Amino acid sequence: MTGVLASQQIETLIAEGAIDTGAPPARGQVQPASLDLRLGSEAIRVRASFLAGSGRPVAERLDEFEMHRVDLTGDGAVLEKGCVYVVPLMERLALPADLSAVANAKSSTGRLDLLTRTITDGGTEFDRVAPGYTGPLYAEICPRSFSVLARSGMRLNQIRFRRGQSVLDxxxxxxxxxxxxxxxxxxxxxxxxxxxxxxxxxxxxxxxxxxxxxxxxxxxxxxxxxxxxxxxxxxxxxxxxxxxxxxxxxxxxxxxxxxxxxxxxxxxxxxxxxxxxxxxxxxxxxxxxxxxxxxxxxxxxxxxxxxxxxxxxxxxxxxxxxxxxxxxxMDEVPAQLYGAGIASNYQGQGLKLSKHFRAPEAGA
Missing domain, CATH: 2.70.40.10 (Deoxyuridine triphosphatase (dUTPase))
Structure with missing residues (x-):
């Protein structure tokens, strides 16, 4: 079979250790065709966005670009507009050779203009995880329009796993x-x-x-x-x-x-x-x-x-x-569909801001 892995298959990867969540998965973390990724305990302010590059770990590159670190535990910390941060994520991967992955910002993240991309050790592209990758995951976060208060455990990006080539021509x-x-x-x-x-x-x-x-x-x-x-x-x-x-x-x-x-x-x-x-x-x-x-x-x-x-x-x-x-x-039809009894914020949507905002008053 080839295709995008469904929620029940992602849960199997977690149970088998191919995905190490670092802590028990949060409610709703496994989505119909993706896994939400959680921020770790600190954010590292860096001078510029970067990719690790072939054969190089992200930690080594952080030594070159780090400015200071902020603690995301407890009350969290403000990530300032216009600054670039790298946050080690709770989840680690040990993918089988036939599985690759692609990451993306969650809908609410994108609607805040909160540029969030996933980087990996040895990575030469943002948001792409090579087949069989074993190692940590990091989120690069750059608030573009608004400064945000972030905490450990928050979910700003998500990852999809796929086997083979499944795009429809x-x-x-x-x-x-x-x-x-x-x-x-x-x-x-x-x-x-x-x-x-x-x-x-x-x-x-x-x-x-x-x-x-x-x-x-x-x-x-x-x-x-x-x-x-x-x-x-x-x-x-x-x-x-x-x-x-x-x-x-x-x-x-x-x-x-x-x-x-x-x-x-x-x-x-x-x-x-x-x-x-x-x-x-x-x-x-x-x-x-x-x-x-x-x-x-x-x-x-x-x-x-x-x-x-x-x-x-x-x-x-x-x-x-x-x-x-x-x-x-899909490799399998998900056990749970978007909007069908799960916390799906944007089913049936029209023009809609992120979930952080109240519905605008009539005539606004």
Missing amino acids: DAALRALHDSETLVGGGPALIDDGLGFSVDLQPAEGALAGWRAKRHTGVIDLDRIGHYDPLEFWDPLQARHGRLILDPDAFYILVSREAVHIPPAYAAEMAPYLAMVGEFRVHYAGFFDPGFGHAGAGGTGSHGVLEVRCHEAPFVLEHGQIVGRLVYER
């Missing part, structure tokens, strides 16, 4: 769409994945998006539904179906399409080609089996877009293709 994706209706509200644009576009013509009175404020307070990552969004975000209206993106500003927008991930598949959001504009979409990219699936409490769910403009102001227009979903087969 365009022919297989078209066949899946024909049988499962992967996207509603129009024809499916299938070209190296399932394309999706931005919605800049919301219903009357609804917001088109949010833009992060430049100067805000600290966000405690343990506080759910706590913060007034207007203290951290500017609400946006789109005029005539367009929005001008400011350089280096961070936006939360939403896809025009409602997408569906069938139970036997997983998906990952990938950025669109750079030639379409000077902006980036996607900081958190995993879509679990059952996302938007009618049998798991969804009727198609819109993708929230985490957008950062680069060098020059850029006009984003309604219906513009901004990204694509790459679908993969």
Whole structure:
């Protein structure tokens, strides 16, 4: 068999010692197609982002770049906006030779513009774990828009395990769409994945998006539904179906399409080609089996877009293709689907900030 490992298979890896969690797994840590990773006891402030490089351990590179360390136990510590930190994670791996892994930020992490990437000993790419890797895992964390209060045990990123090559080519994706209706509200644009576009013509009175404020307070990552969004975000209206993106500003927008991930598949959001504009979409990219699936409490769910403009102001227009979903087969259907009786914050979502913010008042 080939494909992405399901929750019950991840639990078997833990029981067999291929995944050492360092402490008993937390409730909800095993997701339908991924494992949440937990911050360890300290964060190391470094001068710059880095990769270990072939044959070199991360600890050796930390000796070159370390500035100081902060204790994440107890009350935790503030990770300052614009700074780079490396945090040893609780989990370690001893993967069999036929298993590789890919990591990504969790949805709530990406929606805070909290750049979080996984690095490994000997790693030459972020968020990629080589087949058969044995060793520690580290999170590189760079708060981009907001300073955050972090504590040991928090879960900012997640990891998927896969056996072999399981990505659907365009022919297989078209066949899946024909049988499962992967996207509603129009024809499916299938070209190296399932394309999706931005919605800049919301219903009357609804917001088109949010833009992060430049100067805000600290966000405690343990506080759910706590913060007034207007203290951290500017609400946006789109005029005539367009929005001008400011350089280096961070936006939360939403896809025009409602997408569906069938139970036997997983998906990952990938950025669109750079030639379409000077902006980036996607900081958190995993879509679990059952996302938007009618049998798991969804009727198609819109993708929230985490957008950062680069060098020059850029006009984003309604219906513009901004990204694509790459679908993969599951090795097994998960015992638990996204949204079906588990703590899934974004099933059936539209435009939505991270779980740390209260729902905006009508007319905001």
